[in-house]
Amino acid sequence: xxxxxxxxxxxxxxxxxxxxxxxxxxxxxxxxxxxxxxxxxxxxxxxxxxxxxxxxxxxxxxxxxxxxxxxxxxxxxxxxxxxxxxxxxxxxxxxxxxxxxxxxxxxxxxxxxxxxxxxxxxxxxxxxxxxxxxxxxxxxxxxxxxxxxxxxxxxxxxxxxxxxxxxxxxxxxxxxxxxxxxxxxxxxxxxxxxxxxxxxxxxxxxxxxxxxxxxxxxxxxxxxxxxxxxxxxxxxxxxxxxxxxxxxxxxxxxxxxxxxxxxxxxxxxxxxxxxxxxxxxxxxxxxxxxxxxxxxxxxxx
Amino acid sequence: xxxxxxxxxxxxxxxxxxxxxxxxxxxxxxxxxxxxxxxxxxxxxxxxxxxxxxxxxxxxxxxxxxxxxxxxxxxxxxxxxxxxxxxxxxxxxxxxxxxxxxxxxxxxxxxxxxxxxxxxxxxxxxxxxxxxxxxxxxxxxxxxxxxxxxxxxxxxxxxxxxxxxxxxxxxxxxxxxxxxxxxxxxxxxxxxxxxxxxxxxxxxxxxxxxxxxxxxxxxxxxxxxxxxxxxxxxxxxxxxxxxxxxxxxxxxxxxxxxxxxxxxxxxxxxxxxxxxxxxxxxxxxx
Amino acid sequence: xxxxxxxxxxxxxxxxxxxxxxxxxxxxxxxxxxxxxxxxxxxxxxxxxxxxxxxxxxxxxxxxxxxxxxxxxxxxxxxxxxxxxxxxxxxxxxxxxxxxxxxxxxxxxxxxxxxxxxxxxxxxxxxxxxxxxxxxxxxxxxxxxxxxxxxxxxxxxxxxxxxxxxxxxxxxxxxxxxxxxxxxxxxxxxxxxxxxxxxxxxxxxxxxxxxxxxxxxxxxxxxxxxxxxxxxxxxxxxxxxxxxxxxxxxxxxxxxxxxxxxxxxxxxxxxxxxxxxxxxxxxxxxxxxxxxxxxxxxxxxxxxxxxxxxxxxxxxxxxxxxxxxxxxxxxxxxxxxx
Numbered sequence: 001x002x003x004x005x006x007x008x009x010x011x012x013x014x015x016x017x018x019x020x021x022x023x024x025x026x027x028x029x030x031x032x033x034x035x036x037x038x039x040x041x042x043x044x045x046x047x048x049x050x051x052x053x054x055x056x057x058x059x060x061x062x063x064x065x066x067x068x069x070x071x072x073x074x075x076x077x078x079x080x081x082x083x084x085x086x087x088x089x090x091x092x093x094x095x096x097x098x099x100x101x102x103x104x105x106x107x108x109x110x111x112x113x114x115x116x117x118x119x120x121x122x123x124x125x126x127x128x129x130x131x132x133x134x135x136x137x138x139x140x141x142x143x144x145x146x147x148x149x150x151x152x153x154x155x156x157x158x159x160x161x162x163x164x165x166x167x168x169x170x171x172x173x174x175x176x177x178x179x180x181x182x183x184x185x186x187x188x189x190x191x192x193x194x195x196x197x198x199x200x201x202x203x204x205x206x207x208x209x210x211x212x213x214x215x216x217x218x219x220x221x222x223x224x225x226x227x228x229x230x231x232x233x234x235x236x237x238x239x240x241x242x243x244x245x246x247x248x249x250x251x252x253x254x255x256x257x258x259x260x261x262x263x264x265x266x267x268x269x270x271x272x273x274x275x276x277x278x279x280x281x282x283x284x285x286x287x288x289x290x291x292x293x294x295x296x297x298x299x300x301x
Numbered sequence: 302x303x304x305x306x307x308x309x310x311x312x313x314x315x316x317x318x319x320x321x322x323x324x325x326x327x328x329x330x331x332x333x334x335x336x337x338x339x340x341x342x343x344x345x346x347x348x349x350x351x352x353x354x355x356x357x358x359x360x361x362x363x364x365x366x367x368x369x370x371x372x373x374x375x376x377x378x379x380x381x382x383x384x385x386x387x388x389x390x391x392x393x394x395x396x397x398x399x400x401x402x403x404x405x406x407x408x409x410x411x412x413x414x415x416x417x418x419x420x421x422x423x424x425x426x427x428x429x430x431x432x433x434x435x436x437x438x439x440x441x442x443x444x445x446x447x448x449x450x451x452x453x454x455x456x457x458x459x460x461x462x463x464x465x466x467x468x469x470x471x472x473x474x475x476x477x478x479x480x481x482x483x484x485x486x487x488x489x490x491x492x493x494x495x496x497x498x499x500x501x502x503x504x505x506x507x508x509x510x511x512x513x514x515x516x517x518x519x520x521x522x523x524x525x526x527x528x529x530x531x532x533x534x535x536x537x538x539x540x541x542x543x544x545x546x547x548x549x550x551x552x553x554x555x556x557x558x559x560x561x562x563x564x565x566x567x568x569x570x571x572x573x574x575x576x577x578x579x580x581x582x583x584x585x586x587x
Numbered sequence: 588x589x590x591x592x593x594x595x596x597x598x599x600x601x602x603x604x605x606x607x608x609x610x611x612x613x614x615x616x617x618x619x620x621x622x623x624x625x626x627x628x629x630x631x632x633x634x635x636x637x638x639x640x641x642x643x644x645x646x647x648x649x650x651x652x653x654x655x656x657x658x659x660x661x662x663x664x665x666x667x668x669x670x671x672x673x674x675x676x677x678x679x680x681x682x683x684x685x686x687x688x689x690x691x692x693x694x695x696x697x698x699x700x701x702x703x704x705x706x707x708x709x710x711x712x713x714x715x716x717x718x719x720x721x722x723x724x725x726x727x728x729x730x731x732x733x734x735x736x737x738x739x740x741x742x743x744x745x746x747x748x749x750x751x752x753x754x755x756x757x758x759x760x761x762x763x764x765x766x767x768x769x770x771x772x773x774x775x776x777x778x779x780x781x782x783x784x785x786x787x788x789x790x791x792x793x794x795x796x797x798x799x800x801x802x803x804x805x806x807x808x809x810x811x812x813x814x815x816x817x818x819x820x821x822x823x824x825x826x827x828x829x830x831x832x833x834x835x836x837x838x839x840x841x842x843x844x845x846x847x848x849x850x851x852x853x854x855x856x857x858x859x860x861x862x863x864x865x866x867x868x869x870x871x872x873x874x875x876x877x878x879x880x881x882x883x884x885x886x887x888x889x890x891x892x893x894x895x896x897x898x899x900x901x902x903x904x905x906x907x908x909x910x911x912x913x914x915x916x917x918x919x920x921x922x923x924x925x
Binding site for chain 3: 150
């Protein structure tokens with residue numbers, strides 16, 4: 001009898017997330033709520049468009065992004081080239097469309113690195129406590145004592161310029177805030193009854209962390225990752241702009257602005273459009289993150 | 302002024318919050334009462350709307366809609382009063398003592414300055430005069446060593462002293478009406494009586510009208526002249542305090558029956574029956 | 588009581604020490620990760636094996652890694668931050684030389700950011716969910732989401748190339764360079780000392796655009812934080828007390844609510860000031876501003892290891908110092924922690 005009750009408590013929380021059907025239903029509810037609010041709806045739509053564009057870039061780009069056409073350089077926006085052409089006669093709109101692939105690659109890889117690493121460090125530190133916690137939190141503090149762009153810059157400088165290294169560098173600097181958050185969340189329910197219950201049943205620490213703690217941290221970690229994607233976009237563009245990220249002729253937005261800089265005083269479209277793309281995507285992630293926070297965690301605001 | 306003339310006349314007070322595009326959520330539904338130079342108690346459980354009444358009288362509910370047939374304070378129509386007029390009324394003529402001094406005193410200003418501020422908003426007085434007034438007032442609420450207490454910060458005083466400071470702050474401009482919103486529920490039982498006695502003495506000596514809002518029927522009954530019992534935003538019983546045992550409404554009867562008293566039987570106390578039919582027969586008949 | 592604060596002080600000192608050591612390890616690792624061979628960087632590609640050995644021995648490149656670390660730390664403790672390969676000068680001299688330009692830029696930016704951000708944040712909190720709150724939220728979101736280097740360029744295109752309202756890149760126009768003797772390194776102060784108003788106004792003209800764009804991004808952060816601090820306070824019971832006393836809305840907001848967020852504001856303004864270093868890296872490149880940000884980028888691009896390590900270390904120390912400063916200010920200004 002007693003064990004049965006404990007069992008029920010143990011699974012009361014996690015089942016909410018482990019049942020695929022209810023996950024789907026919850027997801028739909030969240031999406032509906034996001035679309036119901038104009039600002040988070042804007043965020044969600046922009047990011048969907050971004051995904052779609054990256055997927056079908058070759059189909060919708062009017063030109064090849066890398067074809068040089070020296071007879072057609074620095075054309076202002078016109079009917080044939082909506083966003084104009086650059087100093088090598090390449091179509092800027094097509095380059096921006098292909099650039100979505102690079103942005104998405106960066107975002108995807110960074111979140112795949114940062115989410116699990118941050119969760120692992122944060123939940124274990126919060127769960128085990130003691131010296132392990134102290135050491136882990138000191139390390140995150142050291143990383144946090146730098147502005148993220150400067151630390152990424154230093155890492156890229158050390159690893160060598162290039163897109164791959166830029167992604168690694170951004171990943172290295174983006175996990176500490178997530179670890180902090182996951183630790184704080186873990187502390188709030190480390191002593192919850194259903195955790196003690198599974199411990200009394202003899203569940204291993206690993207099992208408790210994966211089955212009970214990680215799912216509870218997920219909503220706020222997801223919100224945090226979404227919000228930090230806005231920063232990641234800006235950092236990646238900044239690195240590209242400084243010549244330490246993606247290298248020309250890759251159509252990365254920051255790098256496009258860097259090459260456009262030489263011509264910008266007379267040819268504004270070289271910098272205006274790629275920068276506008278960065279602004280819109282970063283804004284979309286910020287809005288979506290705010291919306292997600294309201295949808296997933298109403299008590300926080 | 303004629304002593305029997307009521308200071309405050311409230312008729313059919315309604316307070317509601319917007320809950321949807323066109324729907325309103327009524328928290329106070331048609332409450333009427335008069336207040337003279339007496340002690341009026343308003344009792345009710347949390348959510349009964351009793352605290353809202355106090356704030357509605359001072360028009361300190363920025364998001365609420367306040368309506369009434371009449372809300373008259375010695376000749377001033379509170380309902381029509383502008384924010385400017387209300388600034389002169391608040392503190393100077395109607396004041397309110399809040400529940401917990403831990404939250405109701407500003408943590409970053411010394412308590413003396415906060416009391417003196419209440420005086421100087423309404424009277425043009427030099428800093429010295431205001432300070433002297435404050436020290437006198439602190440003495441009046443039986444604080445020893447007022448000079449020292451004057452410079453203390455709220456976190457440095459105890460709950461009982463904090464509430465006496467609050468009383469001093471609210472009485473220093475000499476208002477005609479004091480609303481005391483659960484003035485002792487945040488305090489230790491041991492200092493409750495002391496604080497109540499101080500409040501009682503000052504109120505009676507100065508002829509101030511007091512509205513005492515509380516969830517504690519026993520306290521209100523012993524302390525006030527007249528009692529209103531509220532439930533779900535309505536007054537269900539209005540009665541002189543010493544006449545309480547003759548109450549007619551089942552809710553009040555239930556409340557009284559649930560009070561322990563010395564020399565009573567040792568049977569378990571009756572539990573208040575919360576079913577709507579049992580408590581408000583008029584609702585079922587509608 | 589006394590021993591309690593002593594223990595707290597001891598704990599804090601320990602934390603700082605550990606963080607500093609971590610910082611050193613991190614910068615050291617960054618330095619070692621660099622693909623540049625430190626010996627080759629000094630002697631060049633053509634030097635023979637004997638020279639290579641000699642230099643390697645002298646700078647300790649062939650020692651075990653932990654000994655190299657101790658050597659690095661002990662050099663730092665002796666005030667030796669290494670020599671810049673690019674300029675041949677001690678790195679610390681280079682940094683001291685470029686720092687005033689950045690401080691001048693960042694100070695004006697924070698004046699702009701805090702001067703505008705704090706009132707806007709308070710306004711947004713007081714007018715919560717009113718149209719003005721939404722407008723302010725939109726403005727801060729844009730500031731939060733824009734790539735600052737791009738905004739800088741758009742600013743240059745509009746205000747310099749098209750409208751010709753402000754100066755272009757650099758701290759002053761070319762023909763003024765060298766006119767004012769460098770006393771403090773702060774151009775505005777130097778030109779005032781020299782009494783040269785023309786240079787002063789030219790410098791202001793050049794400072795205006797980069798400082799306001801840099802300031803806009805910190806304004807976004809400061810506004811957001813001010814709004815949420817203020818909302819917290821406006822919901823407190825003591826605000827009701829103040830209103831019950833008969834205080835006007837304005838006095839309640841400034842004398843009561845604002846007094847309670849001052850300390851928090853000092854903290855975030857200090858942190859925002861530090862974060863400006865980050866923006867400075869980008870803005871200085873856009874505006875050819877000869878400051879710390881440009882120095883850091885240039886050295887990273889050419890792989891000048893000593894300079895990069897020192898710059899990173901310095902940024903970390905500045906951040907730790909700002910954190911400590913804001914803690915200290917908390918203790919001074921908040922009666923509850925005194």
